[in-house]
Amino acid sequence: MSEALHIDLDGDDDHRFARFELISWWDQQRLSGTKALVIGAGALGNELLKNLALLGVGHVLVADLDRIELSNLSRSVLFREEDCGQGKAAVAARRTRELFPDMQVHAFEGNIVYDLGLGVYQWADVILGGLDNREARVAINQAAAKVGKPWIDGAIERLQGVARVFDPATGPCYECTMSDVDWKMLAARKSCALLSRDEMQEGKVPTTPTTSSVVAGIQVQEAVKLLHGMETIAGQGFVFEGLTHQSYLVRYTQLEDCPSHEKIEPVVSLPTGVADTRVGELLERARTDIGPSAVLEFNHDLIDSLNCSECGETTPLRASLGKVTESQGRCPKCGELCTPNLYHSINEHSTLLDCTLAELGVPPWDIISAHAGMEQIGYELAGDRATVLAPLVNEAEASAKDMS
Structure with a gap:
């Protein structure tokens, strides 16, 4: 946990x-020291951030790629008309800080599928998703599994929604819930050459602010329980049926061959x-640590070059596969x-050993x-931590000095 914000709870009722302190098991200092990663700053993300601020959660990184549109204003409590055209994450972070000035909150503007490293997931005590597409959910699910963290997903449409807790270490994950149709729709986001389609846009999801309030409220409620070591609905989903209010819990089953549990x-x-x-330096370190093989x-799948079958031209291009559009x-x-x-791994014979990871x-x-062989090790590139977290790191260090 991060250094907790200094909250004087003694002698003041x-x-x-x-x-909150009237709840027998409540630990406000625990919440003040919590590090939360909120992915998505739209309708659900606004409600997630609002609730985290009101609860006194101390450290939040909010990630989103999109810009604010006029239609967002009917479902997003943190946005104003003058914000249109600005980044959702930056505005949401600023307005969240207005709700709770002591919160250390920072915006990450980028594609979370390809731009957000695993270090952020390892840093977080709780991961909350407020997204509207499968590709991002799969990315969160795989990242959370790799660092051994549960995550809390939310989804909304019309007057319906679902809040789900996934813990790949103990049960089913998001990918375990995906059908063949889900995978086909995910594949539709790619061209036949696996490059991202330029014109592919997620469909606009019809919903209401009341639906997002309910679902995000359940998500944050589960986060509070998780942070207090209480039992959550891990492996289950709370389905909110706003039309008839016949809400219920659904239990998911872990697929035996699901790869996202390691x-x-x-x-x-x-x-x-x-x-x-x-x-080459990192590979040599690994050879020393776990063996010469x-x-x-x-x-992610990485691209080394592009081959044209029509004219035989080879074009050098080094990038993450998902960041290269069809036109590029x-x-x-x-x-x-x-x-x-494409390549997904590198050995001692690679021609890329002199390249940096970036x-x-x-x-x-x-x-x-x-x-x-059976040996494994992970290397966290922690030199980037201060850059990604930015003021969260500096403010936490300043807070610690003030308290000492």
């Missing part, structure tokens, strides 16, 4: 959180970041769609795993 351990924290860590494995994947010579040369497309503060 009317302090900010006095009513934790990376142990994890060694390195003082360097992705921009100053060369692939060590192989580095990445959390066309041959510069003939305009035909190219096939990406040059390959690895996001800041990621955790790279290495395998040698």
Whole structure:
């Protein structure tokens, strides 16, 4: 846990959180020291942040890629008309701080599927998702599993919604709940060459602020229980049926062949970041730590180059697969769609050993795993921590100095 905010609870029966303290098991200092990762700053994200602020949660990173539109104002309590065109995460962070000025809250603006490293997930005590697409949920699910953290998902549509707690270490995960139709719809976001479609936009989800309030309220309620060591609805979903109010719990089943239940351990924290860590150096460290057959494995498919089957042109391009759009994947010579040369791991014979991890497309503060037979180890690129968390790190250090 982070350094807890200094909250004087002694000798005052009317302090900010006095009513919470009437709950026999409540631990306000625990909440003040909690680190929360909120992914999505739309309708659900607004409600999640509002609730976390009112509860006195001390440290929050909110991540989102989108900009505020006029239609967001009917479902998002933190946004105003003058905010249109600004980043959702930045505005939501600022307004959340107005609700609870002592909260240390920071915005991360980027695509959480490819831009958010595993280090953030390991940092967080609780992970809350307020998203509207499957690809992002799969990314959160896999990241949470790799660092051994449960996460709390929310989904809304019309007057219905669901709040779910997934703990891959003890039961079913999000991917265990996905049907063949879900996977086909996820694949539709990609072109035949696996590149992201330029025109692919998630459908606009019809919903109401009341629905998002209910679902986000359940999510944060489960987070409070989780942080207090109480039993949650892990492996289950609370289905809110707003039309008839026939709400109920549904229990999920873990799939035997689901790949998203493996934790990376142990994890060694390195003082360097992705921009100053060369692939060969990290591989050599892994060979020393777990054996000469060590192989580095990445959390996303990476592209080395693009091949055009029409004219035979090969175009060098190093990036995470998901960040390359269909238009970027066309041959510069003939305009035909190219096939990406992909890799997911690197061994001692790779031609990329002199590259830095950043040059390959690895996001800041990621955790790279290495395998040698049955041996495994993870390397956290902690040199990027201060950059990703920004004021959360500086404010926490200042707070600690003030209290000493």
